Amino acid sequence: KNEVEQSPQNLTAQEGEFITINCSYSVGISALHWLQQHPGGGIVSLFMLSSGKKKHGRLIATINIQEKHSSLHITASHPRDSAVYICAVSPGYSGGGADGLTFGKGTHLIIQP
């Protein structure tokens, strides 16, 4: 079973700061997901990536398959970015089925004005 570790667990920063959240996993995967959860519970999928880098607005996600590591970056952070960010991985084997994601415990981010 894959072990997914995120760091830091909690992060408080000032508006405008560059934010980095890290995720490492123990076993090969087919894809890595970055999710965002706001208070109230709803989860939004930010990125799904299996190699390289993806960018969407102020968010950038990178993955290094060899090192089993991914980072989520937020540039010019804003209080509305305050949320829990969760890293999740899809199992590495193919062949059908729908095995669920394995999740990290999340990073609780607070951006202060």
Added chain:
Amino acid sequence: DVKVTQSSRYLVKRTGEKVFLECVQDMDHENMFWYRQDPGLGLRLIYFSYDVKMKEKGDIPEGYSVSREKKERFSLILESASTNQTSMYLCASSPGGGKAFFGQGTRLTVV
């Protein structure tokens, strides 16, 4: 936009009651999932389904069952609710090998 809808945001049930949590998705996704989320433990997979009438146990299936009679609907059933099933329950759906979409969650309290 893909929509995954869970029938209730908040539920309070008594110990021993049979509880149904419903989830509906509108994008014809093959795969559907039920997770629970607890402080300090993160999200854990209860059951998933990759087709109508097909189901597979996840990491913590004990005390739960599921039903998928139609492609768009995946139900989680607590046969006899217990206080340790108080949790946030999240449903998700995805196309084969694709991005997952989550519902808003149901916060269940068993008293």
